Structures are given as C-alpha cells and as structure tokens.
Amino acid sequence: MTLIRTIWFYLLLIPATVIFCLIAIIGGGVFKSRAVCKWVERNWSAFSLWVAGVRVDADLSALPEKAPVVFIANHQSDFDTFLLFAVLSRFPLIFVAKKSLFRIPLLGPAMLAAGHVPINRENSREAMKAMNVAAERTTEGFCPVVFPEGTRQRDLTRLGEFKTGGAILAIKTGSPIAPLVMYGPGLALPAGRFMLGKSRRVTVRALPPIEPGAYTLKQRDQLSNDLHDMMSAVYNDLASKHTGDA
Template sequence: MFFTIRIYIYAGILVVGSIFNLQKAKKRFHQSNNQVVMEEIFTTPQRVSQKVIQRTGTTVQVNGREKLLDEPVLYVANHQGLFDILAFLGYLGRPIGFIAKKEIKKLPIIRSWMELLYCVFIDRKDRRQSMKAIQQGIENLKAGHSLVIFPEGTRSRGSKIGEFKSGSLRLAMKANVPIVPVAIDGTYHMLEEKGRVQASDITMIISDPIYPIDYQSLKNAELAQRIQHTVEQLLDGCNNKELKKADITK
C-alpha cells in the first residue's frame, strides 16, 4: 500500500508541475490549434503518462504502429483498468482525446489538459447531456481530432471483455472517419487485480483500420459485434511469442 501512495503522490507532483506548460499550451491553443500545435500540446500529457507508468516498474509493448493513420480516427478499445488511459496517452504515439466521465471535470489541472486535447465529458445518467456530448465528439472528429472510446462502458477489471455497446460508434458513423480497433492487455494487473498499484507488462495491439466504405452498410449493433470480435482476436494474439518480440517500448 505504501508503494501505491508513493505512485499517487508522484503522479500528483507531475500534474501540479505541469501548470507552467499548461499556461503555455493554453496560449498556443488560442493562437492556433492546427496539427503541429496539437502535437506540441500533447507532449506534456504524453510525457507525464510515460513517467507514471515507468515509475510503477511496468513495461509497455505496442504492436501495429505502422497501421496508424495521419487523419482523424475513432480508436475503439477494450477497457481493463484505470491505467488504460495512461497507456494510450503515453504510448500510442498520436494526439488523442477521450470520451470521459463527467466526474473527471472535478480535477482542475487534469480537466484543463483534457479540454485542450478535445476530450468530451459525458453524463451517462442524463440522456440529453449524453446526446449533446456525442454530438460534440462528432464535431471534434470532423474538425480533425482523434478520439478513444471504451464501448464496454466500464472497466472489466480482468482479461474478459464485456459486451461492446453500439451507441458510441455513432461518433465514427456520423463523422465519417475510420475506426481503429485496439486491444490492450495487462493494465488490470496494475491496480484492479489486488486493489493496489503494482508492476505489470502491458501489451497494446493496433488493428487494421475499418474505413467508412467498409462499415456504412452495417447497423450499429453489427459493427459493435465486428469490432468486439476483432479485439478478442487481438487479445488472443497477446500470447503469441513472435508478436511480443516486435516494436517494444519501455
């Protein structure tokens, strides 16, 4: 438990220490928010996420980076644990935002960084607000800002995937952007498995993009099932020893 407290304190220090960069980022954001500026802004959240994960003793291995596109996409992933978000921020290698729970807006500095990354805050208990948040996400994608969603709706806290809900996939369908399935494995070992922070080995596997022409004839539920099946296959691939030798990031 002492190690867990140390990690939380370390993360807090990094977040507070980012205030100066946050002010610079806000100024740059209001001057211009083109792709170059977004990459500059993303540098701090990326570095902070990497430092926190590294401090836990965890390694992160990413396979399939060559499949990433230089255009806005909707990343669709399974959700094992809290550290999924830091893994994406630290190691995907692209500026991204998230569809996030409204409770995160209570965290001042983190909230400000998330707003700069075009994250969308959603209250799933308020249908009207949820619809408004989804529309905002669609507009963000159309404006060129990639998003990550976890269609299970909550952390699985283990290796088994919950049902992918189809509603959030409307983000891609309405914005007419590619969908990139991503499987992530090992994050639940870091916290959810024992209720305290510990080291793990995380694997992220990026799948081939699914382009609008490939999914526009599908119903939401059919598309959700197809993506879930893809992610499940990717997770099976996490046990492939040859796959684990490729593209390692620590």
C-alpha cells in the same frame, strides 16, 4: 517490494500531476496552445509509466498513417489513458471520458483545456451531444478515443459489453475505426484499487482499420458487435501469452 513501488509511485505522481495540469490549464486554456497540451500528455504519460515500472510491448503496425481516426479501445485500468497517450503520441488524441472526471480539481480543467470531451452515459441525449462534439473535433483533424465498455473492467477474463457510442461516432464522421486491444493494465493497477499489482508488463495491439462506410446508423449495433467479436479474439490471444511480472 510492491508496497515500496506503490509508495514511490504516488509520492512522485501526485506533485507531477499538479504541475502538468497547471501547465495544460495555462497553455491550453489561456494561450490556446495545442502544442503545450500535446507536450503535457506525452511527458505526463511517459513519466507516470516510468514511475510505476510499467513495461509496454506495442504492435501498432496495422495503424493508418494519417489522421483522423476513431480509436476504439478496451478499458481495464487508470493506466489506460497513460498508455494510449504514450503509444499513440504521433496522433492528436481527444478522449471521450466520463463526466465525473471533469469535476476533479485541476485534472478536470486541464482536460477541458486540452479539448477532451465529457460524456454522461446515463443520459442518452447528453451522450449524443458529446458524440456530436467529438465528431466536430474529428473534422478538425483530431482522433477521438472511445472506451466502448464505458468503465474499467474488473473481470479480466473477457471484454465487457460494448455500448454503441463509438460505432455511431465513427459512422457519423466516416473516419476509419482503429481497434486497440490492451492486456496487462488491469493487472498493473486493478480497477478500484490503489495498490500496484505485481505484474506490470502491458501489451497493446492495433487491429487493421475498419471503414465505417459499410455500415449505416441503423447498423450501429452490428458494427459494435463486430468490433467486440474481433477484439475479443485478440484479447484472448494476448491473455494466453501474458508473461506476468515485468
């Protein structure tokens, strides 16, 4: 059954991705329409989760009502972006994503057209420039999404080590930090694998926002560590309550 679902998933996802990317490139890149990009993000993510058979249980009651907000989320799977576009559809999101994604034909130009920010984490100077771009977008009302682990985690027993880029971004902008913890996407589509997993139930929980004004740039490591500690506690709780197959 999993094999059939996987074949079905890719047979529909690939042509749909081509269509959605072309719409984003034309709408966002040519006509500079954020509304078109927002439509693409919302519908592409909803379609992708539906085709994969992913069930989402999201508790977002702790989120603030207004943007801008800096979202800090753990990273398990290629599904993470779809999940966040779906559950955070009322926010104007921009992802700070690894530079290699922007080299993918159609997908890369579509991401640039939608205003997402490439980051080269191997070069600290370039990484800081990317964070400055994201900070500028925040002043325009956008909500950056940062995966502080930097890459998808294969070990689902714990959160990976957090890099400080998200903490620096939040401190620079002065925007509230909204930590988001996800459990399940790494089981639905494990990192480094093409085959869907048997478990496709995903849980997303928003933690109470943190005001970064309590931290200075010199305390970015402390902020990053505090985020890791509070998100780890929630992650472990979600893992213990995971119900398995959707």
